Amino acid sequence: MRNYSFNAPRQIVFGWGRRQEIGPLAAEFGRRAFLVSGSRTLESRGVIDELVAHLQSAGVDVLGFMVASREPQVADVDQLVGEFRSLAPATDDLVIAVGGGSTIDLAKAAAALATNRQGKSVEDFLEGVGRGLKITAPPLPLIALPTTAGTGSEATKNSVISSNSENADAHDAAAPHRTAPYKKSLRSELMVPRLVVVDPELTVSVPPRTTAFTGMDAITQLIESYISRRAAPIPQSLCLHGLKLSIPALPVAVKDGSSREAREAMSHAALLSGMALANSGLGFAHGVAAALGVTCNVPHGLACAVMLPAALRVNREVSSRQLAELESLFDAGSSDVSVGRGSSPNVLAAADRFIARIDQLCAAVGIPTRLRDVGVPREQLDVLVPGSRGNSMSGNPRDVSDVELREILERLW
Numbered sequence: 001m002r003n004y005s006f007n008a009p010r011q012i013v014f015g016w017g018r019r020q021e022i023g024p025l026a027a028e029f030g031r032r033a034f035l036v037s038g039s040r041t042l043e044s045r046g047v048i049d050e051l052v053a054h055l056q057s058a059g060v061d062v063l064g065f066m067v068a069s070r071e072p073q074v075a076d077v078d079q080l081v082g083e084f085r086s087l088a089p090a091t092d093d094l095v096i097a098v099g100g101g102s103t104i105d106l107a108k109a110a111a112a113l114a115t116n117r118q119g120k121s122v123e124d125f126l127e128g129v130g131r132g133l134k135i136t137a138p139p140l141p142l143i144a145l146p147t148t149a150g151t152g153s154e155a156t157k158n159s160v161i162s163s164n165s166e167n168a169d170a171h172d173a174a175a176p177h178r179t180a181p182y183k184k185s186l187r188s189e190l191m192v193p194r195l196v197v198v199d200p201e202l203t204v205s206v207p208p209r210t211t212a213f214t215g216m217d218a219i220t221q222l223i224e225s226y227i228s229r230r231a232a233p234i235p236q237s238l239c240l241h242g243l244k245l246s247i248p249a250l251p252v253a254v255k256d257g258s259s260r261e262a263r264e265a266m267s268h269a270a271l272l273s274g275m276a277l278a279n280s281g282l283g284f285a286h287g288v289a290a291a292l293g294v295t296c297n298v299p300h301g302l303a304c305a306v307m308l309p310a311a312l313r314v315n316r317e318v319s320s321r322q323l324a325e326l327e328s329l330f331d332a333g334s335s336d337v338s339v340g341r342g343s344s345p346n347v348l349a350a351a352d353r354f355i356a357r358i359d360q361l362c363a364a365v366g367i368p369t370r371l372r373d374v375g376v377p378r379e380q381l382d383v384l385v386p387g388s389r390g391n392s393m394s395g396n397p398r399d400v401s402d403v404e405l406r407e408i409l410e411r412l413w
């Protein structure tokens with residue numbers, strides 16, 4: 001067996017309605033909470049006020065930060081960091097993030113930079129585009145309450161930040177790779193949330209389309225981590241469990257958002273997907289999704305979903321055995337293919353059945369099959385190729401050349 005390391009949140013509290021325990025849980029970390037939220041729906045439903053009341057009754061003072069409901073930009077992070085620093089954060093302060101991946105990522109980055117004061121902007125720390133600055137001081141302790149299911153950001157060590165503006169420093173010798181636009185990660189083992197409270201009831205208000213997109217993000221993460229070239233035993237076992245739960249549950253959650261069973265399955269699968277991706281990396285679909293998000297404004301989950309069938313076909317041969325193993329979760333007749341090596345006709349046939357299963361799932365939850373139908377102009381296809389070359393693509397089981405990637409994008413358009 002290969003050597004591996006495994007990194008995960010220190011404490012996970014999972015269960016319907018368990019947000020009500022936030023007061024005493026947070027009091028373990030500090031006396032003043034910076035509560036970051038982004039969803040107007042949750043605010044109007046009284047969820048934020050309810051959390052504030054629980055915190056105050058446990059003796060935790062709360063300062064609220066309602067942030068923009070969008071995938072975080074460099075300027076959003078810099079602004080929130082400035083607000084945190086102006087409050088002179090001290091050892092009994094903590095950050096609580098309540099929201100989807102966007103809000104959690106924004107709060108996660110701000111919690112890290114509140115205590116890491118080197119550098120002018122979060123951009124200085126971003127992989128591939130920054131000045132290589134590192135998170136060295138422990139961030140403010142972060143408690144994450146995910147309200148989508150989801151990105152799994154509640155369980156990961158990174159924060160995904162975008163920049164859509166042309167960068168004046170593009171030829172800066174100190175940052176030669178800096179280009180714009182981009183979607184890159186701030187990453188450190190120190191950034192994993194200290195406590196995760198996964199209350200699936202918080203996801204009941206997510207509208208059907210967002211339920212479909214975010215759920216497909218979790219499913220894509222589970223599949224890509226399972227077949228990643230950095231795949232490892234613990235993440236793989238999480239992926240199997242997550243996929244067994246989520247593939248049947250997602251269409252139910254999209255159709256009937258109040259289904260407790262489906263919401264619980266999806267929240268749990270999203271959490272597992274976060275732990276998997278943080279330890280195994282991702283692949284082709286997430287690589288291209290970053291470019292689709294920043295270049296064409298495609299929501300992250302939709303971008304992953306529209307690319308997933310193509311990612312499976314790209315890896316069909318090299319990952320046939322793993323894909324056959326995933327099919328055997330649902331199809332007892334495929335279980336005999338999970339032993340042995342290579343791409344025998346039986347293994348390939350089972351892998352193809354899994355790919356067909358994912359095609360059907362995408363159709364059932366309303367994912368378009370063509371890039372033009374998610375708002376990608378044909379003239380942007382060239383730009384998508386270099387934009388896809390981030391950390392995610394490096395986990396793909398096989399290399400995909402620029403020429404092949406451009407051809408795939410053309411076919412999908």
Ligand code: NAD
Nearest residue numbers: 039041069071100101102147148151153156158160205206
């Ligand atoms: P999101 O956070 O952008 O939320 C989507 C929409 O749903 C927003 O309008 C939000 O306000 C709303 N919303 C959230 N919770 C709601 C609720 N309970 N009821 C009603 N509306 C609600 O979407 P997301 O897919 O969760 O997050 C996407 C971001 O996460 C992207 O920037 C992506 O790159 C990032 N991401 C991060 C990681 C990581 O490990 N850090 C992993 C995957 C994705």
